[in-house]
Amino acid sequence: MVLGDQLLAACAQDLALKGALTDSCRASPMHHLGLNSYRPGHGADIANNVDYAMSPHIDHAYFTVELQDTPGLQVQDEDGTWLSVPLVPDAVFVSLPDYLQRATNGVYRRATHRVGTVRAGRISIQYKHRPDYSTVVAPLAPCTSADTPARYAPFDTGTRYAALLQSLLNRYNR
Ligand SMILES: O=C(O)CCC(=O)C(=O)O
Numbered sequence: 001m002v003l004g005d006q007l008l009a010a011c012a013q014d015l016a017l018k019g020a021l022t023d024s025c026r027a028s029p030m031h032h033l034g035l036n037s038y039r040p041g042h043g044a045d046i047a048n049n050v051d052y053a054m055s056p057h058i059d060h061a062y063f064t065v066e067l068q069d070t071p072g073l074q075v076q077d078e079d080g081t082w083l084s085v086p087l088v089p090d091a092v093f094v095s096l097p098d099y100l101q102r103a104t105n106g107v108y109r110r111a112t113h114r115v116g117t118v119r120a121g122r123i124s125i126q127y128k129h130r131p132d133y134s135t136v137v138a139p140l141a142p143c144t145s146a147d148t149p150a151r152y153a154p155f156d157t158g159t160r161y162a163a164l165l166q167s168l169l170n171r172y173n174r
Pocket residue numbers: 034036054059066068072073113114115124126
């Protein structure tokens with residue numbers, strides 16, 4: 001959480017953003033800590049006939065901080081190429097999720113990512129730095145101007161996140 005706050009503050013300083021970005025995580029932030037465990041053959045277990053163990057997606061947060069015990073995480077390049085995130089001793093991997101792209105009007109780009117085929121057991125831990133439930137993320141003033149109008153409509157993070165979680169639950173309860 002401290003690292004997330006520091007990343008957010010660094011981003012706000014980089015783009016001369018006023019309080020809106022950092023304030024949105026102050027009162028009762030909905031940070032998320034996740035633990036994923038993939039078994040060998042995970043893809044086959046879930047009748048997956050594609051070459052990845054977690055499908056391509058973007059994260060709904062300002063920052064994601066991840067640790068993996070075995071390589072597997074892949075990030076998509078601008079030209080669509082999948083790049084493997086290497087294991088670096090004593091380092092965490094930080095990726096940029098959707099809300100940061102919206103708040104910065106696209107100056108910071110969100111990373112589409114997935115987990116490639118898992119051949120051995122694999123564990124990953126993700127920390128997602130998320131704002132208060134009531135936060136509506138919209139492009140912030142210093143990132144918009146007459147020449148660069150807002151590219152994104154205001155995005156209600158709380159209700160949209162609740163809907164996303166509900167849709168995941170519905171998928172697994174089928
Ligand atoms: O397991 C991984 O390395 C990635 C997990 C992930 O992208 C997520 O939980 O959002």
